[in-house]
Amino acid sequence: QTFSDSFAGFGSNNKEPIEIEAANLQVRDNDKSAIFSGNVVVIQGDTKLETQRLIVFYSGSMANGDADGQAVQQSISRLEAKGNVLISSKDQVATGDDASFDMDKQLVVMTGKQVVLSQGPNVVVGKRLVINLETGKADLDANEGGPNTGRVKILLQPNSVDKKN
Amino acid sequence: MTTMENMPKEFASEAQTRLEKARKSARRHSLLVRLLRYALPAGGTLIALAVVGMVIFQNVLSGLSIGDISLTTEGLVMSNPHLSGNDGDRSYNVQADRAIQRITNPQVIDLEKIVAEITVAPGETVSIISQNGTFDTEMETLELSNGIQLTYSKGYSAEFEYLDIDMKTGTIQTNDTVDVMSDGGYIDAGSMEFDQKNNVLNFRRGVKMKLLPWALENGQ
Numbered sequence: 001q002t003f004s005d006s007f008a009g010f011g012s013n014n015k016e017p018i019e020i021e022a023a024n025l026q027v028r029d030n031d032k033s034a035i036f037s038g039n040v041v042v043i044q045g046d047t048k049l050e051t052q053r054l055i056v057f058y059s060g061s062m063a064n065g066d067a068d069g070q071a072v073q074q075s076i077s078r079l080e081a082k083g084n085v086l087i088s089s090k091d092q093v094a095t096g097d098d099a100s101f102d103m104d105k106q107l108v109v110m111t112g113k114q115v116v117l118s119q120g121p122n123v124v125v126g127k128r129l130v131i132n133l134e135t136g137k138a139d140l141d142a143n144e145g146g147p148n149t150g151r152v153k154i155l156l157q158p159n160s161v162d163k164k165n
Numbered sequence: 166m167t168t169m170e171n172m173p174k175e176f177a178s179e180a181q182t183r184l185e186k187a188r189k190s191a192r193r194h195s196l197l198v199r200l201l202r203y204a205l206p207a208g209g210t211l212i213a214l215a216v217v218g219m220v221i222f223q224n225v226l227s228g229l230s231i232g233d234i235s236l237t238t239e240g241l242v243m244s245n246p247h248l249s250g251n252d253g254d255r256s257y258n259v260q261a262d263r264a265i266q267r268i269t270n271p272q273v274i275d276l277e278k279i280v281a282e283i284t285v286a287p288g289e290t291v292s293i294i295s296q297n298g299t300f301d302t303e304m305e306t307l308e309l310s311n312g313i314q315l316t317y318s319k320g321y322s323a324e325f326e327y328l329d330i331d332m333k334t335g336t337i338q339t340n341d342t343v344d345v346m347s348d349g350g351y352i353d354a355g356s357m358e359f360d361q362k363n364n365v366l367n368f369r370r371g372v373k374m375k376l377l378p379w380a381l382e383n384g385q
Contacts, residue, residue, distance in 0.1 A: 017350070020374040025354065027366040036372070 016045040022054070033057050040081075046090055051099070052083025076103055085110060087131075092119045094129055094138070106133040115140065239275075241266040246276075250305070250332075255361075257283040257332050259300060259307065272303040281307065285335060285361055290318045295328070305332040321347045325357075335361025343368065350376040 023038025034056045042049040057078040079101035087094045087108070097112030108131040117124045117140055126140040235242050242265050249258035261276035281293040296311035310327040317323070326341040338358035345352040355370025 015378055018376040018378065020372075020376070022372050023369070025352070025368040025372040025374065027368075029364045029366070 018042060018044045020054075032059065048086075048088045049081060049099075050084075050086040051081035053081070055080040055082070078102055085112075092117070092138075094118075094131070096129065101133075107131070108133060237265075239265045240268045241271075246274075248300070248302075252333070254287055255283070255285060255332075255335060257281060261298070264300075272301060274300045274302065276300055279307075279309065281330075283330075283332070288318070291337075292316050292318075293328070293330075306330065307332060320349075321345060323357075337361070348377075350374065 020036060020040065020042045022036035022040040024036070026035045026037075027033075028035070036054040036056070037052070040049075040051050040054045042054065056076055057080075058076050081099045081101075083097070085096050085099040087099065087110070094110055094115065094117045095112075096110040096115035099108055099110040101108050108129075110129040110131070111127065113127070115126050115129045117126075117129055117138060124140050126142045128141040129138060130141075131138045233244055242263060244263055245260065246264040247258065247260045249256065251257070259276070259279060259281045261280070262278040263276070265275045267273050267275070276298045277296075279293070279295045279298045281295070281298075283291045283293070285291055293309065293313060293315045295309035295313040298307055298309040300307050307330040308327070309325075309330070313325045313328050315323045315325065315328070323343065323345040325339045325343060328337060328339045330337050336359065338356075340356045343352070343354045343357040345354075345357075351374070352368060353373045354368035355372075356368070358367045358369075359365075360367075
């Protein structure tokens with residue numbers, strides 16, 4: 001199941017500014033995590049993430065610098081979104097219960113009772129969705145474990161497929 | 166002389182009086198006990214307070230240097246005072262244009278145009294410039310108001326309407342809008358609370374954050 005590279009917009013190598021809105025933010029510098037909670041919306045370029053709770057794990061430190069105060073380069077290593085997660089990018093929308101973004105491997109793994117991936121009229125439902133942010137390739141499995149059991153429900157509109165890549 | 170048949174009556178009345186006496190002395194005794202139970206500790210705390218007060222005043226005095234002093238209706242007005250104190254590796258020093266020590270409550274000092282430097286950890290300082298502030302030397306709290314600019318040595322600066330700083334626990338908090346900026350982006354929030362002990366920073370009541378990845382990347 002390959003899709004256009006619209007999802008690639010969300011990788012951390014993307015240079016567009018990231019805007020995050022939430023009700024609360026707690027920065028726990030000791031364990032290098034920042035927790036956004038309460039209707040979290042993250043927008044970068046035309047990619048959007050919505051969730052109830054987003055935990056951002058960073059290396060380096062939001063607040064530390066080397067001795068003479070230069071802020072050490074901080075990089076976001078992982079994001080954990082928990083609670084009705086929605087990721088949308090251009091015409092693709094993926095919804096599920098939880099999603100984790102591994103920025104180093106550029107992989108998004110979305111899980112949930114019902115993970116729904118839709119692109120325009122086409123809808124695919126499964127349990128586990130893995131999106132490769134670099135290639136934009138999305139693999140949907142029917143069960144949490146792996147691709148072997150369970151059934152993936154696919155709804156494809158005939159005329160829409162040939163238009164896409 | 167008591168005779169047999171009225172023995173019980175006399176005996177009874179005598180017993181009566183003895184009982185009465187015992188009860189009265191018991192009451193007197195318990196009064197004494199109660200008195201001691203309250204008077205002694207009260208006296209003790211009073212002495213302790215005096216000692217503690219003296220020590221605090223003493224250590225406040227040692228860290229205090231003042232320009233000229235004048236007594237006005239507002240209180241004892243000190244011009245450009247400089248006050249410093251430390252506790253472990255945390256230290257603070259506070260300067261102001263004017264400091265007015267209230268006559269009614271000498272531990273509280275109102276300050277105008279304050280510049281405060283707080284070393285939160287070795288190599289980590291927070292500098293604060295504020296229009297007004299109230300410094301409680303005993304509680305070691307500093308309440309800043311009317312516009313504050315805070316710069317943090319790790320490359321962050323922040324603006325507040327007012328800010329309450331508890332220098333003993335190192336908590337800095339405000340229930341008013343917060344705007345924290347750095348070259349890597351900014352955070353706006355409805356309120357902020359920084360708990361220095363466990364290094365946890367809480368923004369509440371609506372948070373808006375903007376990150377500039379390229380700035381984050383090259384070390385901002």
